[in-house]
Amino acid sequence: xxxxxxRNRAELSGKLTNVLDSRTLANSHQRLAEIxxxxxxxxxxxxxxxxxxxxxxxxxxxxxxxxxxxxxxKLIEKAREAHSETPGLFFxxxxxxxxxxxxxxxxxTSSRVLIWLSDPLKALKMxxxxxxxxxxxxxxxxNHEKISWEPQPPSSMLHFYSAYLKWxxxxxxxxxxxxxxxxxxxxxxMKDITITPQHEITTRAYPNFQNRMGIWADTAPSRGIQMExxxxxxxxxxxxxxxxxREWMVQDAQSLTMYMLAVEGxxxx
Numbered sequence: 001x002x003x004x005x006x007r008n009r010a011e012l013s014g015k016l017t018n019v020l021d022s023r024t025l026a027n028s029h030q031r032l033a034e035i036x037x038x039x040x041x042x043x044x045x046x047x048x049x050x051x052x053x054x055x056x057x058x059x060x061x062x063x064x065x066x067x068x069x070x071x072x073x074k075l076i077e078k079a080r081e082a083h084s085e086t087p088g089l090f091f092x093x094x095x096x097x098x099x100x101x102x103x104x105x106x107x108x109t110s111s112r113v114l115i116w117l118s119d120p121l122k123a124l125k126m127x128x129x130x131x132x133x134x135x136x137x138x139x140x141x142x143n144h145e146k147i148s149w150e151p152q153p154p155s156s157m158l159h160f161y162s163a164y165l166k167w168x169x170x171x172x173x174x175x176x177x178x179x180x181x182x183x184x185x186x187x188x189x190m191k192d193i194t195i196t197p198q199h200e201i202t203t204r205a206y207p208n209f210q211n212r213m214g215i216w217a218d219t220a221p222s223r224g225i226q227m228e229x230x231x232x233x234x235x236x237x238x239x240x241x242x243x244x245x246r247e248w249m250v251q252d253a254q255s256l257t258m259y260m261l262a263v264e265g266x267x268x269x
């Protein structure tokens with residue numbers, strides 16, 4: 001498995017970093033919000049700029065302990081600058097494949113992270129080691145093969161999206177990981193595994209419709225640069241996809257559904 005290729009392709013650039021800052025515990029990690037209680041110890045793996053992690057710390061309170069870990073030092077630096085004054089909240093630069101924790105946390109969670117890995121099962125094993133016996137693993141992730149737009153976006157965007165999925169697959173990433181998490185949880189010995197649908201549905205009724213719909217307009221140039229370098233698309237094609245998609249968003253777009261599941265289980269051994 002080429003973990004280096006996957007790591008390089010996963011690195012965020014361009015407007016996509018704004019997506020991380022706009023996420024909150026309430027709007028982006030709903031199942032976790034439902035099971036948090038005061039005083040818990042939580043590990044947030046792949047925390048990015050720490051927007052969700054801060055929300056976790058606010059719920060568990062100063063008697064709790066929340067650690068956000070990410071492999072990108074720039075994102076961790078940004079997280080520390082924005083959220084370091086929150087009591088009980090710590091940020092570390094670290095590798096999901098080499099987590100330095102053993103039975104320390106009540107919940108170990110990752111949100112939209114495993115879909116960017118070439119060896120998600122190894123990462124899940126490390127997360128399992130970090131959680132206490134009787135503690136819980138909670139993973140939220142997408143199946144990118146089940147995305148749906150109403151009506152269909154321009155063919156230029158469908159062309160970009162198809163190339164995007166192939167580009168990810170070449171690096172060993174699982175585009176449909178949400179639907180494979182249950183089996184992965186079984187493999188690492190999790191018990192009481194439950195699945196909660198958390199599909200991200202955006203319609204014109206949403207006040208921030210254009211921003212939420214625009215994730216793929218932002219993705220086209222941000223990922224397009226990398227994809228062009230790797231021989232999966234031309235600059236002309238990804239710029240056309242962005243332009244025509246933005247026009248479609250204003251004129252025709254009605255809804256976008258990104259298929260996402262929250263899968264959780266309990267560590268027994």
